[in-house]
Amino acid sequence: MADICTPFRLVGRSHVLFVLTPQPPITVWLGELDTWIQRSQGFFDGKPIVLDLSDVSLNKPEFIALIGDLKARNIPIIAVEGVDSELLDPELPPLMSSNRSSEVIEAAKAEPANALTVPQDVLPEPTSLVVDKPVRSGQSVVFANGDVTVLGSISSGAEVIAGGSIHIYGTLSGRAMAGVTGNAEARVICRKFNPELVCIDGTYSIIDDTTSHLVGLPVQAWLEQDQMHMRELA
Amino acid sequence: MGQVMVVTSGKGGVGKTTSTAALGAALAQTGQTVAMVDFDVGLRNLDLVMGAERRVVFDLINVIQGQAKLAQAMIRDKRLDTLFLLPASQTRDKDALTEDGVAKVMKELTANFDWVICDSPAGIGKGAVFAMQHADLAVVVTNPEISSVRDSDRIIGLLDAKTEKAKKGHDVEKYLLISRYDENRATSGDMLQIDDILEILSIPLLSVVPESQEVLRASNLGSPVTLCSPNSAPAAAYRDAARRLNGEVVALTIPKEKNRLFGRIFGRRAA
Helix, strand or coil, X not given: CCCCCCCCCCCCCCCCCEEECCCCCHHHHHHHHHHHHHHCXXXXXXXXXXXXXXXXXXXXXXXXXXXXXXXHCCCCEEEEECCCHHHCCCCCCCECCCCHHHHHHHHHHHCHHHHHHCCHHHCCCCEEEEECCCEXXXXXXXXXXXXXXXXXXXXXXCEEEECCCEEEEEEECCEEEECCCCCCCCCEEEEEECCCEEEECCEEECCCCCCHHHCCCCEEEEEECCEEEEEECC | CCEEEEEECCCCCCCHHHHXXXXXXXXXXXXXXXXXXXXXXXXXXXXXXXXXXXXXXXXXXXXXXXXXXXXXXXXXXXXXXXXXXXCCCCCCCXXXXXXXXXXXXXXXXXXXXXXXXXXXXXXXXXXXXXHHHCCCEEEEEECCCHHXXXXXXXXXXXXXHHCHHHHCCCCCEEEXXXXXXXXXXXXXXXXXXXXXHXXXXXXXXXXXXXXXXXXXXXXXXXXXXXXXXCCCHHHHHHHHHHHHHCCCCCCCCCCCCCXXXXXXXXXXXXX
16 A cells, blocks of 8 residues: 655745834833724734833833733734743743744854855745725725736725735725835825825824825825825826 | 526615616516516516516515415516516515425426516515525625625625525526616716726626616506617617526627707707
């Protein structure tokens, strides 16, 4: 009898994850988080989240309480970083073991010449998403790995969330949230501007008296020193 | 095999039931067999609009639960031989609907009728999803105002996600029926214009039904407007819609009330 079996496979794979970085005092930070969740309901639902605790110092009960608080908000924490390994036990999320950014820095310090021999496959593949249908009210397109291009319109009550820029060839009547993975270079570009909300890397803007003249025009929005700028596309 | 058509909107009070009755009658007038199914369990209205409220013995839920045969529950219209109504139950709620039960009723109806028209309840709940589930095509009823348009947009998204056809990777044909349209108010900017609605919803336009007292009168008389006042503007709009659903190419005009012009002249004189 032929012995057919698939070999045991272990694959290294890199994912884009959202990282929450609590700030002291924790209660105030949780309050801000709640406000955010209220504005973007369902944003965290079921998404694996990493908790970066490097800005706060917590003892074990406080740490366990924080994990519980986040769980109560339906935010599943899959790993933590920036925390002493003594705080952790098998019941709690594990420490993020392969923090790439710190590894790279250490290697560069020790042997600067090695920087040139970084294998090419470490670079993440550029990806983008094209949506060829209108994004309708109540629909949410989430794409953390790059730019999103929408060929139709984003309707009132619909949202597109992208790690990179968002390009809309129709009307932007809903919400566009670009650069959500911390990309301040991301932009929102649309052919007809009438958004409910524009957000780039956490900076929000809505139509107000200073921007209402842009409604109906082709517009781009970008960040300059954490300030949202919007201008008609020339 | 008959075609299943859902009449839906998201928002309530925009004219789903009125349109179901008017389209059902217009299709039946061409000699095709039509079954209209009221999915608004607990808040049924189609029986009233069809003037059949005193003839309801068994309903959709009785059929689903096996207490009555489909043929026993179907009510034949007194004016049109080929038009039938399957009423909803008024004493139950949407939880009485089951996936298997609805699928079985739909299968039996499509085997016996040319058209099965499902009158959807308002909202995006269970009842609305059951009504659209087996649809081959959808008529999305919208009033020219922003809340109705946004709710329709939401419903179109659901049609692309929740119907059996969409789940198999096919497209449900979607058509827009604009009801309660008032040309004067649209031109003066009090109402959304047709082009604006079409741009937002981006589905083909089936017909534009003008705002008219005739529609209200027909509902109160318990007769579809296409039968009750066949010469009125709304009746013409629904008849055109039915012809387009049958694949005919009909030039799109917005029917107007015939006495409108005189009314306006006298109105101005009086003012």
